[in-house]
Amino acid sequence: MIPDASAAEIARIHGLNPRSVSRHRLLHLSKLIQAAEAERHTKSELERGGDLLEVAEDYERRAVQILTSAEGTHNHDTALKAIKVALDCLRLRGELSGKMKTATTVNVFADVRWLTIQTGIVEALSAFPQAREAVVGFLSEAVN
Incomplete structure (x- = not known):
């Protein structure tokens, strides 16, 4: 395959009909490109799993910094909001790392x-x- 070559050039080089080359590109190469794109997307999703943990850690650090700043100025409303965000980030980190289970338990005996x-x-x-x-x-x- 010649990346930037037109169907006519490839047909001429290999003694083929330009329409056949174009049709081949549409039928086969687009599937290969789609498959490669899907594989790249899947790898990206897997890599983002680790990135999500890093993002949650970063937001938690920032929330704690805001909390520290708000405590210094006695801005209790902002401090409480920062505490909530920090706790949400902590919960998310626990879930992402697998250290915290979020499954619901049902007690059938109380039904x-x-x-x-x-x-x-x-x-x-x-x-x-x-x-x-x-x-x-x-x-x-x-x-x-």
């Missing part, structure tokens, strides 16, 4: 539906005292 089911099971076993006692014991241990 009203579970309590209704549990009560129904115990009531259904009222005719079978030993089984009822075993289930109540198991549920008590499982929930606590």
